């Protein structure tokens with residue numbers, strides 16, 4: 382809390398990111414240690430947002446960039462770097478800015494054709510998108526994709542389609558609760574505390590289960606209810622589908 386407060390106060394002034402070679406080198410070491418797991422070694426891969434672009438939607442100014450890194454984005458998987466000092470945060474921010482200069486993510490496909498691939502393959506039976514009236518339409522088994530282009534890199538989108546089990550978002554980890562009666566309930570874990578776990582099963586029903594009644598709770602991080610499209614969507618169809626997904630950026 383204290384660090385966030387200091388940063389809010391500092392934002393009123395112009396924020397100057399340190400950009401000496403030594404600062405960038407320190408920024409790289411911090412990035413490699415804390416960020417590359419999600420954002421990829423050059424900022425353009427992994428399950429985090431694509432950082433290799435000239436304008437970051439959530440971090441348009443240097444001050445915003447430092448704040449996003451320091452406090453994270455609440456309600457998403459982007460954590461705050463509470464373990465870093467103010468100076469380290471600005472060093473990482475300066476390093477993140479170098480990605481836009483060296484790599485621009487190239488997405489070869491055609492987003493308009495990609496929309497047809499999306500419709501043809503039944504993606505909408507499990508995912509919602511915003512229609513032209515701003516209504517979310519589609520099935521609820523998978524995550525909403527209305528803003529997926531802003532949240533994930535093209536590399537992650539490709540992997541999600543070909544190998545969905547490789548990086549399952551935290552909210553969608555396949556969870557099986559075995560009750561003392563022997564009955565099993567499988568679905569995604571909506572919520573959990575010390576006493577209760579709430580499972581949303583794949584038919585869409587919620588089960589509120591007291592942990593006293595559970596014999597075992599198993600989370601299969603390497604399993605996804607989404608089918609793999611390897612061999613089913615290939616070549617330019619796959620490129621087009623990724624271009625379509627990458628273009629989905631909900632207006633905020």
Ligand code: HEC
Nearest residue numbers: 415416419428429430437438439440450457458459462532
């Ligand atoms: C556990 C995975 C994870 C880690 C670790 C992580 N991020 Fe993120 N980051 C994300 C995700 C996911 C998003 C997109 C959040 C959203 O908008 O839904 C994101 C968003 C961002 C954004 C906003 C990009 C935009 O589109 O405006 C920046 C900047 C960022 N991360 C930088 C960093 C830095 C720097 C670090 C290391 C200190 C870091 N992240 C660590 C997952 C992660």
Ligand code: HEC
Nearest residue numbers: 502503504507522523524541545546549550553605606607
């Ligand atoms: C049977 C339901 C189902 C179908 C059909 C399906 N998905 Fe999914 N999808 C899911 C679930 C559940 C997840 C979350 C678990 C995971 O990431 O593996 C997911 C995850 C994703 C993600 C990653 C989201 C994120 O936040 O990282 C993308 C992208 C995606 N799906 C795109 C598609 C596309 C494109 C199609 C059609 C070609 C499709 N899905 C078809 C259920 C489905």
